[in-house]
Amino acid sequence: MRGEPWREKRRLKERQQWDRSERVCRTEVSAAKVLQETCNYIKNLHREVDDLSDRLSELLANTDSNSAQAAIIRSLLM
Incomplete structure (x- = not known):
């Protein structure tokens, strides 16, 4: 009977260690x-920026370089 409280304490300690390990793993x-989600979000943002840059470049190429619209597009690209 004397060994039983010691075993219970040991089991409790082992269970606490297991719970702690499980929490660390989940974290x-x-x-x-x-x-991973953050990296995916950043990749998507890069893709969108590239697409917008391409669209603005095309728009600028088809716009009179001295117009107010061209100045606005250039400011967006800078």
């Missing part, structure tokens, strides 16, 4: 997911 998975 790491969660952080990795957030990082």
Whole structure:
């Protein structure tokens, strides 16, 4: 009977360590997911910026270079 409280304490300690490890693992998975989503979002933003830049460049190429519209487009590209 004397060994039983000691075993219970050991089991409790092992369970606490397991719970702590599980929380750390979930946190790491969660952080990795957030990082991946952030990277995807940034890639999409880069794609959108590239597309807009291309569209503005085409518009500028087809606009009188001395017009007010051309000046606005140039300011957007800078």
